[in-house]
Amino acid sequence: MKKYPNIFVERKKHRNKQQLLIKFDYNNDLINIIRKIDGALWSKSLKCWYLQDTALNLEALKRNFDKITKLTIQNSTKKTPFNRNLSADEKVLLNNFYLYLKGKRYSKSTIQTYTFFVADFINFHTNTALNELTNKSVELFIESVFIERNYSVSSQRQFISALKLFIVFCPETLINNLELVRPKKSKKLPNILSQEEVLKIIGVTQNLKHKAILALIYSCGLRISELINLKLENFNIDRKQLVIKNSKGRKDRYVSLADSFIPLLSNYYYSYKPEIYFVEGQNKGKYSAESVRQFLKKNCLKAGIRRTVTPHTLRHSYATHLLENGVDIRYIQSLLGHSRPETTMIYTHVKRKDLMEIQNPLDRALQKIKMTDNNNKKVLLSGKL
Numbered sequence: 451m452k453k454y455p456n457i458f459v460e461r462k463k464h465r466n467k468q469q470l471l472i473k474f475d476y477n478n479d480l481i482n483i484i485r486k487i488d489g490a491l492w493s494k495s496l497k498c499w500y501l502q503d504t505a506l507n508l509e510a511l512k513r514n515f516d517k518i519t520k521l522t523i524q525n526s527t528k529k530t531p532f533n534r535n536l537s538a539d540e541k542v543l544l545n546n547f548y549l550y551l552k553g554k555r556y557s558k559s560t561i562q563t564y565t566f567f568v569a570d571f572i573n574f575h576t577n578t579a580l581n582e583l584t585n586k587s588v589e590l591f592i593e594s595v596f597i598e599r600n601y602s603v604s605s606q607r608q609f610i611s612a613l614k615l616f617i618v619f620c621p622e623t624l625i626n627n628l629e630l631v632r633p634k635k636s637k638k639l640p641n642i643l644s645q646e647e648v649l650k651i652i653g654v655t656q657n658l659k660h661k662a663i664l665a666l667i668y669s670c671g672l673r674i675s676e677l678i679n680l681k682l683e684n685f686n687i688d689r690k691q692l693v694i695k696n697s698k699g700r701k702d703r704y705v706s707l708a709d710s711f712i713p714l715l716s717n718y719y720y721s722y723k724p725e726i727y728f729v730e731g732q733n734k735g736k737y738s739a740e741s742v743r744q745f746l747k748k749n750c751l752k753a754g755i756r757r758t759v760t761p762h763t764l765r766h767s768y769a770t771h772l773l774e775n776g777v778d779i780r781y782i783q784s785l786l787g788h789s790r791p792e793t794t795m796i797y798t799h800v801k802r803k804d805l806m807e808i809q810n811p812l813d814r815a816l817q818k819i820k821m822t823d824n825n826n827k828k829v830l831l832s833g834k835l
Contacts, residue, residue: 454480454519459511461503461524464496468503470511471496474519478732483514485731485738488559492744505599509566536573543620544569550619555700564612567605570595571613583623588613588630607632640766640796647755648767654752660745662718663729667761669708671768671786673698674739674761680728687712694787703787769797 455475462471472490474480484490484499487510493500501507508523515521536544544565551561574591575583596606610632617625643651648668655661667677676694684693690707697703707715724730729737742761750759765786772782783794 452479456520456522457511457515459521459523464493464500469500470503470507472499472501472511480515480519482732485740487511487514488739490740505570505601506563506566506605509562513562535576536569537576540569540572540576544572547616547619551615554615563608564615567609567612568616571609571616580620581622581624583625585626585629588625603633603636607635640770641758641763642770643755643759643763643767645767645771647753648764650753651746651749651755651759655745655749657745658718658721659729660749662714663742664746664749664764665708665711665714666728668764668768669711670694670705671765671772672705672761673765674742677742677761678727678729678736678739681726682724682728685715685728687715697787699787699789701787701789703784705785766797769794773797 455477457472457474457480460471460473462469464471471493472484487501487507489507490499490501492498501511511523512521547568548561548565551564556564571588571591574595575587578587592606592609595601596609610630613625614627614630617623617627652661652664652668655664663677666672667674670692672680672694676697679696680692680694684695685707686693687707690709690712692705692707693702694705695702722730725734727734727736731737731741739761746759746761750756769782769786772785773779779791779794779798782797783791786794788794
């Protein structure tokens with residue numbers, strides 16, 4: 451078996467957040483593994499990789515490295531409700547639950563997340579028999595673990611979804627499915643770039659591969675997972691179409707290629723000569739999603755854009771700009787691959803064109819005063835309207 455350098459994980463505050471600093475002697479194989487972990491970033495100042503210090507990220511590190519090298523994790527200074535210590539029977543139960551989810555054809559990330567949450571729940575109630583677990587047990591777990599660990603509302607919703615499947619898989623529990631209620635989602639509006647800002651970001655991107663990636667994400671409204679799984683065979687240049695296969699929810703869809711993107715695509719293809727995927731990493735494998743996030747962040751700073759911009763921001767901007775250009779919301783739903791129209795309707799709240807057409811009541815009030823009494827200057831905000 452190939453020997454790899456030991457990995458040391460240190461907990462430290464970096465960029466105003468508690469992080470897991472991942473340190474090891476230089477090794478290409480370990481770097482390729484860590485690049486595939488969602489959220490992993492390289493710090494030039496600390497000269498190491500890091501992840502946000504969460505239970506899910508800690509689990510991801512253990513899952514990826516425990517079996518190939520020694521992984522030493524610094525003890526947390528934060529309060530932890532419990533340490534997971536599963537019995538042999540509990541491990542068998544969870545392994546069977548994992549296979550059950552696999553048989554239901556859930557995605558790999560969903561299976562891992564659901565199994566992680568149920569494992570924590572089972573471990574928390576390790577001294578309670580399965581046929582004694584009730585909805586009160588669920589409430590106690592949420593209060594003691596989710597609140598203490600400061601988990602997000604989204605994570606709590608995932609836990610409830612996982613538990614709903616677990617009680618079907620394991621019907622001997624006394625947990626009532628109807629009483630399991632997911633907390634309401636946070637209704638946050640998406641971050642949107644103007645068309646000028648998008649062009650500026652693409653314009654300052656000097657690397658041809660990076661430029662092609664950003665242009666394609668924006669012009670086709672792609673998710674980052676769709677980009678890195680995109681194959682050359684999915685392009686139909688004659689019809690100026692791109693087919694997105696097996697996307698979120700195992701759906702296929704067609705999107706149109708921008709005329710202005712075709713010359714850039716040709717230039718990129720003949721320069722880099724990808725063989726299978728549209729963009730390829732080392733050894734012609736899939737490109738890293740984190741690499742896209744990193745160079746996008748760097749080019750945003752070059753373009754003078756200081757707010758947070760992710761690949762998904764380009765997708766949000768694509769949808770909003772289509773809506774502002776008069777494209778019907780039903781077509782946008784189809785282009786984005788949304789299952790429900792309610793998901794697409796969020797873009798109606800950030801549609802600048804409609805907002806600009808609504809006259810502000812303050813402006814209206816000042817205009818009425820000027821029309822009725824041109825000499826009344828006391829209520830005006832300034833000498834001139």
